[in-house]
Amino acid sequence: xxSANKSTSLAFVLIFLALTTFPLRAEEPAAGEDERCTExxxxxxxxxxxxxxxxxxxSKESRTEQEDENLVHAAHAxxxxxxxxxxxxxxxxxxxxxxxxxxxxxxxxxxxYHAKECLSLTEEHGFVDFDLAYAYEAMARANAAAxxxxxxxKYLKMARDAAEKIEAEEDRQLFNSDLKAxxxxxxx
Numbered sequence: 603x604x605s606a607n608k609s610t611s612l613a614f615v616l617i618f619l620a621l622t623t624f625p626l627r628a629e630e631p632a633a634g635e636d637e638r639c640t641e642x643x644x645x646x647x648x649x650x651x652x653x654x655x656x657x658x659x660x661s662k663e664s665r666t667e668q669e670d671e672n673l674v675h676a677a678h679a680x681x682x683x684x685x686x687x688x689x690x691x692x693x694x695x696x697x698x699x700x701x702x703x704x705x706x707x708x709x710x711x712x713x714x715y716h717a718k719e720c721l722s723l724t725e726e727h728g729f730v731d732f733d734l735a736y737a738y739e740a741m742a743r744a745n746a747a748a749x750x751x752x753x754x755x756k757y758l759k760m761a762r763d764a765a766e767k768i769e770a771e772e773d774r775q776l777f778n779s780d781l782k783a784x785x786x787x788x789x790x
Contacts, residue, residue, distance in 0.1 A: 642687045649683035649692075652676045656699060660706065670707055677703040694723040694733060701740040706785060710748035717744040732773045735764035739781055746789040754789045 639647060655676040659669055681696030688696075701716035717740035723729070724737040742757035761781060768774040 645683040645687040649680050649688070652680035652683065653699070656680060656703060660703070673703055674707070690723060690727045691729060691733065694720055694727070694729060694737070697723065698736050698740050701744055705740075705743040705747045708747055708785070708787070710744060713740075713744035713747050717741045731764075731768050732770075732777060735761055735768060735777050736780075738764055739777070742789075743786070746787045747785075749787070751789065758789070 653676075656673060659665060659673045659676065662669065665673065677696075677700045681693070681700055684692040684696050697716045697720035701713045701720055704710075704713035704716065717737075720740050721737045724734055729737070738757050738761035742754050742761055745753035745757060765774060765777050765781065768777060
């Protein structure tokens, strides 16, 4: 049995270790490192940084398992931060991005869930042009990952038809380039 003094000493040591290892407050930034921002500005900053990280990781020819995991986290983080300060279009695009990431990683259940959310928001808010085409592309790619031939074919046709109506030539070219890029899991 442990004596009261040893027990008390052990408790103080554990508390000391906890406080020094896991501080109750984050340390103040060093001089010159402090960038103050409003809550909205911080959400926007993190949304953009996370979104850019997704595209940086997607552009790699090969990724490690850790990078694939970071890809998922960054897509969700971007969506989360946009959902705090953005408009419905930002939330719709966030679902598209998450769906795209899951489709690329061949996780069809998650890809389909977010593609359906993207399409639902597109229909609910009457988004057209670029965003409508990408909503159909998300449904097509997620269904391709799931091996759903008829749904893939249906949404690919809808995506191509919507692409023809994209007004800005640069946006139409970007969409068509993304549509041609894989993976399509044998569908195209």
